Structure formats: structure tokens, C-alpha cells
Amino acid sequence: xxxxxxxxxxxxxxxxxxxxxxxxxxxxxxxxxxxxxxxxxxxxxxxxxxxxxxxxxxxxxxxxxxxxxxxxxxxxxxxxxxxxxxxxxxxxxxxxxxxxxxxxxxxxxxxxxxxxxxxxxxxxxxxxxxxxxxxxxxxxxxxxxxxxxxxxxxxxxxxxxxxxxxxxxxxxxxxxxxxxxxxxxxxxxxxxxxxxxxxxxxxxxxxxxxxxxxxxxxxxxxxxxxxxxxxxxxxxxxxxxxxxxxxxxxxxxxxxxxxxxxxxxxxxxxxxxxxxxxxxxxxxxxxxxxxxxxxxxxxxxxxxxxxxxxxxxxxxxxxxxxxxxxxx
Amino acid sequence: xxxxxxxxxxxxxxxxxxxxxxxxxxxxxxxxxxxxxxxxxxxxxxxxxxxxxxxxxxxxxxxxxxxxxxxxxxxxxxxxxxxxxxxxxxxxxxxxxxxxxxxxxxxxxxxxxxxxxxxxxxxxxxxxxxxxxxxxxxxxxxxxxxxxxxxxxxxxxxxxxxxxxxxxxxxxxxxxxxxxxxxxxxxxxxxxxxxxxxxxxxxxxxxxxxxxxxxxxxxxxxxxxxxxxxxxxxxxxxxxxxxxxxxxxxxxxxxxxxxxxxxxxxxxxxxxxxxxxxxxxxxxxxxxxxxxxxx
Numbered sequence: 173x174x175x176x177x178x179x180x181x182x183x184x185x186x187x188x189x190x191x192x193x194x195x196x197x198x199x200x201x202x203x204x205x206x207x208x209x210x211x212x213x214x215x216x217x218x219x220x221x222x223x224x225x226x227x228x229x230x231x232x233x234x235x236x237x238x239x240x241x242x243x244x245x246x247x248x249x250x251x252x253x254x255x256x257x258x259x260x261x262x263x264x265x266x267x268x269x270x271x272x273x274x275x276x277x278x279x280x281x282x283x284x285x286x287x288x289x290x291x292x293x294x295x296x297x298x299x300x301x302x303x304x305x306x307x308x309x310x311x312x313x314x315x316x317x318x319x320x321x322x323x324x325x326x327x328x329x330x331x332x333x334x335x336x337x338x339x340x341x342x343x344x345x346x347x348x349x350x351x352x353x354x355x356x357x358x359x360x361x362x363x364x365x366x367x368x369x370x371x372x373x374x375x376x377x378x379x380x381x382x383x384x385x386x387x388x389x390x391x392x393x394x395x396x397x398x399x400x401x402x403x404x405x406x407x408x409x410x411x412x413x414x415x416x417x418x419x420x421x422x423x424x425x426x427x428x429x430x431x432x433x434x435x436x437x438x439x440x441x442x443x444x445x446x447x448x449x450x451x452x453x454x455x456x457x458x459x460x461x462x463x464x465x466x467x468x469x470x471x472x473x474x475x476x477x478x479x480x481x482x483x484x485x486x487x488x489x490x491x492x493x494x495x496x497x498x499x500x
Numbered sequence: 501x502x503x504x505x506x507x508x509x510x511x512x513x514x515x516x517x518x519x520x521x522x523x524x525x526x527x528x529x530x531x532x533x534x535x536x537x538x539x540x541x542x543x544x545x546x547x548x549x550x551x552x553x554x555x556x557x558x559x560x561x562x563x564x565x566x567x568x569x570x571x572x573x574x575x576x577x578x579x580x581x582x583x584x585x586x587x588x589x590x591x592x593x594x595x596x597x598x599x600x601x602x603x604x605x606x607x608x609x610x611x612x613x614x615x616x617x618x619x620x621x622x623x624x625x626x627x628x629x630x631x632x633x634x635x636x637x638x639x640x641x642x643x644x645x646x647x648x649x650x651x652x653x654x655x656x657x658x659x660x661x662x663x664x665x666x667x668x669x670x671x672x673x674x675x676x677x678x679x680x681x682x683x684x685x686x687x688x689x690x691x692x693x694x695x696x697x698x699x700x701x702x703x704x705x706x707x708x709x710x711x712x713x714x715x716x717x718x719x720x721x722x723x724x725x726x727x728x729x730x731x732x733x734x735x736x737x738x739x740x741x742x743x744x745x746x747x748x749x750x751x752x753x754x755x756x757x758x759x760x761x762x763x764x765x766x767x768x769x770x771x772x773x774x775x776x777x778x779x780x781x782x783x784x785x786x787x788x789x790x791x792x793x794x795x
Contacts, residue, residue, distance in 0.1 A: 493723070
């Protein structure tokens with residue numbers, strides 16, 4: 173393994189399911205019975221609550237603390253066909269030193285890249301504590317055979333990725349083949365070894381909040397360390413109400429099993445204001461113990477620029493412009 | 501049924517839209533006799549910030565538009581202003597207590613001023629750009645470029661002509677601006693914003709804030725994403741404060757010499773104040789030597 177184990181490394185969550193959940197995963201029909209037995213989401217209620225929490229005003233010292241926390245939760249991401257080794261190197265440097273004029277600015281949680289660029293990221297980030305995350309399993313569509321998905325997962329883990337972002341097969345999920353999706357997640361989790369697994373539900377393609385809740389539980393049952401909203405390639409990407417439903421899922425999971433799992437909204441989070449709205453939601457829906465980069469992440473790139481600018485605004489009392497931070 | 505007249509709410513002009521102040525505040529505007537005229541939005545720090553964000557967005561498209569196109573748009577604004585002449589004459593004569601004749605003269609001059617600057621857009625490069633004679637095998641030329649986002653304080657005298665004389669030279673070269681209207685004349689300024697909003701001017705190129713220049717000025721002068729200041733409408737004390745604040749982020753600062761006479765021919769100082777001159781050195785090789793010449 174390339175990156176050193178840092179002091180904030182938590183022991184891997186105990187994977188044993190409580191007896192009443194053990195029966196749920198024995199076959200496809202019991203899995204379906206369980207997922208369809210989950211209480212339905214009240215769409216009006218969840219949207220109203222998300223909108224209500226988004227009006228909270230966070231100012232001064234609390235805002236500065238929220239900005240620092242948000243920076244430390246960013247998975248700085250570049251997932252473009254045009255990515256180059258040079259771009260990933262620059263991104264890695266930015267992750268380690270988001271604001272060169274204020275070196276006390278916290279580092280981001282991770283850098284997220286395509287599989288072939290993992291070695292570059294690993295090399296640049298060695299010893300920094302910033303994790304390397306890689307997408308895998310035929311990202312972003314997930315349309316390939318299990319062999320190919322597993323081979324890709326093993327490849328990125330061997331190259332030194334600390335975290336693997338997989339996509340679920342949305343076609344199979346929407347067709348109701350829950351067992352198929354479950355088995356794939358479980359197989360990828362096994363292939364990850366020590367790496368943490370983020371399962372991308374691609375909520376923009378799941379159509380209903382009920383489906384988001386079912387997909388969240390399915391991923392958690394199959395061993396996902398993180399449930400992640402989106403690939404960033406589909407509109408809508410992360411939204412507050414969808415993240416609410418997923419935060420409820422990890423909270424309920426914690427209540428059922430005692431295991432604390434993580435959530436990552438990704439895509440569409442561009443401003444400090446957006447980021448703080450998510451932090452409020454985390455605190456109110458899941459709980460303050462989720463306000464930690466181990467349990468909550470932002471999949472984003474441009475939001476870091478805005479966070480850095482707002483951080484300077486808070487410290488120096490006047491607004492900053494993009495002339496003063498790196499824009500990529 | 502008798503018609504009930506609808507009093508107008510004067511709002512801000514930000515990013516091509518007319519929002520209320522984020523703070524929800526308003527202030528009463530009175531006419532020359534001290535009678536209540538209307539309520540205008542009392543802009544806040546956050547309105548100023550939003551206006552700068554909108555201006556930065558507007559700057560992209562406006563600075564890349566061809567000078568010909570910019571000229572057409574500003575000329576269009578002159579057309580729209582001409583069409584609303586009676587409305588402006590009434591507004592100015594009520595708020596200033598001036599005669600209909602002098603108010604008409606001011607509106608006419610404002611239309612002429614817009615046409616004047618509409619003509620300037622495609623001549624800037626020819627007038628302020630140069631081919632520089634250099635003693636090396638290079639073709640060296642200088643060309644003007646817009647400075648970026650300009651924050652301006654509109655003058656208190658001549659509510660319409662003063663405002664137009666400040667805004668037009670800023671935008672004709674491709675800059676975007678955030679203008680704090682004269683505190684006593686928000687109605688004229690926001691009605692002028694309606695002219696701009698119907699002139700094919702991209703949203704965000706001109707943003708108008710109403711309220712207290714003393715309150716919003718310092719936030720604009722300190723803002724890192726504002727590239728230049730036009731302090732025409734500030735008194736001496738405010739000019740010093742704002743220039744000092746602006747120096748911290750190395751802004752260009754324009755202060756007119758003496759008391760500007762807006763009725764006179766405008767000259768080029770305001771145009772030149774918000775231009776950057778870019779010089780390019782292009783190697784020509786030793787062509788002159790091959791032709792038998794020398795340096």
C-alpha cells in the first residue's frame with residue numbers, strides 16, 4: 173500500500189449483520205420483500221424539510237468552522253476524457269495546499285480520478301494523508317460484465333487507491349433485479365480488500381425517492397462503506413432532498429446494526445452556500461457524529477475555489493475574486 | 501369605474517433582473533418640494549456582492565462581443581431612451597423642480613451621449629492602439645482591452661445625463677459595471693435601467709444599485725473581483741477612503757479633475773481610464789537584412 177495509515181484511520185466496521193437482517197439477503201425474493209417493505213418517502217415532506225433547513229443562517233466563527241470542515245470533506249475530483257497526468261498532478265498539489273497564501277487551510281479528504289491516473293495521484297500524494305479515490309466498474313454507466321468490473325477494481329486497488337467509487341447497474345435495479353445488483357456490490361467489496369467502497373446510486377436515474385431509499389439500503393446490506401448520490405455525468409446530480417433520504421438511511425442503519433456508514437453527495441455543489449446547506453442537513457438528519465470527513469464527503473471540484481475565497485473573505489473582511497485563487 | 505393609479509416600486513437592477521434589496525430595506529424618495537414621490541430599494545452589502553458576481557458573468561460575453569455589436573447595442577439604448585423621453589422629462593422635472601425645457605435638454609443630451617459612445621466602440625483600437633516602431637526584428641503593436649468589472653458612483657448633479665456619461669464610456673470598451681445611483685435620484689436611474697433592459701444589453705453588463713454610496717462604496721472598493729473604480733459621484737472624503745481601500749487590491753481609480761461639466765463635449769479621459777493596453781511583440785525574423793537592409 174502506498175499511502176501511510178494516518179492517525180485518523182478508523183478500524184474497519186464490523187461487517188456482521190444482526191440476525192433479523194441476515195435472512196433478508198438469503199435470496200432475491202426476500203430481498204425484494206424487504207426493500208419494498210421499507211416505509212415510503214413522503215416527497216412533499218422531504219422537500220419541504222430540505223428547503224426549510226436550507227434557510228438556516230450560519231455566520232462568523234461558525235461559518236469559518238463550517239468552511240474549514242467542508243474543505244476537509246472535499247473529494248477533489250477530475251473525471252474528464254481530457255484529463256492528463258499534468259492536470260492530476262496540479263489537482264493533487266491543490267488538494268494538499270488549497271490556498272498557498274494561507275497554508276493553515278485544511279487539506280481536502282481525497283483526490284478522485286479515473287483508474288489509469290491512480291499511479292500519478294498516489295505518487296503525488298504519498299505521505300500527505302490525502303486519500304486517493306478512483307472510479308471503477310465501467311464508470312459512469314456501469315454497463316459491463318462482472319469480470320471486467322472486478323478486474324478494474326483490483327487494478328486500482330493494486331495501484332494504490334485507498335477508496336473505490338463503483339456504480340450500480342441502474343438498468344438491473346430499475347428492472348427489479350435486486351439480487352443481481354446486490355451480488356455485484358458484494359463482489360466488488362470483496363475485491364476492494366482494505367480500500368473503502370463508495371457505491372454510486374446515480375439518483376438522477378432512479379426516478380423516485382422510494383427507489384433512492386431502496387437502493388441505499390441495498391448498498392448498505394451489500395457492504396458499501398459509502399453511499400454516493402451521483403456520477404456527476406447525469407442531471408440532476410446531488411440534490412438536498414435526495415441527500416436527506418440517504419442520510420436517513422445511514423442513520424437508520426446505525427440504529428439497526430450499530431455500524432456507522434458514510435454518505436457522499438456528488439455533482440452540482442458549486443458554492444460555499446451549497447456546501448453549508450449540506451452540512452446543516454448532515455447535522456440535523458443524521459447527527460453531529462457524521463460531521464467528520466470519514467463519514468461525509470463532497471464530490472466536487474469547483475466548490476473548493478469558492479470555499480477558499482469565502483475563507484479569505486471571513487478572515488480579511490472583504491470579498492475576493494477568482495483572480496486570486498487557482499481556477500481549473 | 502374610476503381608475504386607481506398604481507404607484508411604482510423602484511427596485512434594483514442586477515444581472516438583467518429587477519430584484520428587491522436582499523435586506524428588504526427601502527427608503528422614501530422626495531421631489532423638489534419635499535413631497536413623497538416613491539419608495540426605492542436601499543441596497544446592502546450583499547446586493548453589492550451579488551451585483552459584482554453578475555457583472556463578472558456579464559463581462560465574459562460583453563468583452564468578447566465584437567465592437568460593432570457593442571456599438572449597435574448602445575445605439576439601441578439611445579433609441580429606447582428617445583422613445584421614453586416624456587417619461588424622463590416628467591421624472592426629472594418633478595424630482596429636480598426644473599423647467600420642462602431644461603429637463604428636455606438633459607434627456608436630449610443623454611441620448612446624444614449614448615450615440616457618441618456607440619460610435620466609439622469600433623474606433624477604440626484604431627485610436628488608442630499603435631504599431632510601435634522598434635529597433636529589433638519584431639512587429640510590435642499595442643491594442644486596448646477592457647479592464648474588467650468597474651464599480652462607479654454616479655454623480656448627484658444631472659440625474660440622467662450624469663449617469664449616462666459615467667456608464668456609457670465604461671461599457672463601450674467592453675467593461676461591465678456596478679453603478680451606485682445618486683442617492684436622491686434612484687427613480688431616474690432605475691427607469692434608465694428599464695431602457696437598458698430592453699436594449700439587447702446582455703444581463704449583468706450594467707448593474708444599478710440604489711441607496712447610500714457611503715454604505716455600499718467601501719464594500720465595492722474592497723472587493724477583490726472589482727478591477728477599477730470610478731469615483732465621480734463621491735465627495736472628497738469618500739474619495740480618499742475608497743481610493744485607499746481600492747489600493748489594497750491594486751484597482752485602477754478614476755477621479756475627474758475639478759467639477760465635471762456633463763453638458764460639455766465629453767473628451768476621452770473616461771474612455772481611457774478603463775482600458776488596458778496590451779503590447780505584442782511578434783518576431784519577423786531578419787527579413788530586413790535579407791532585403792539588404794539593417795537595423
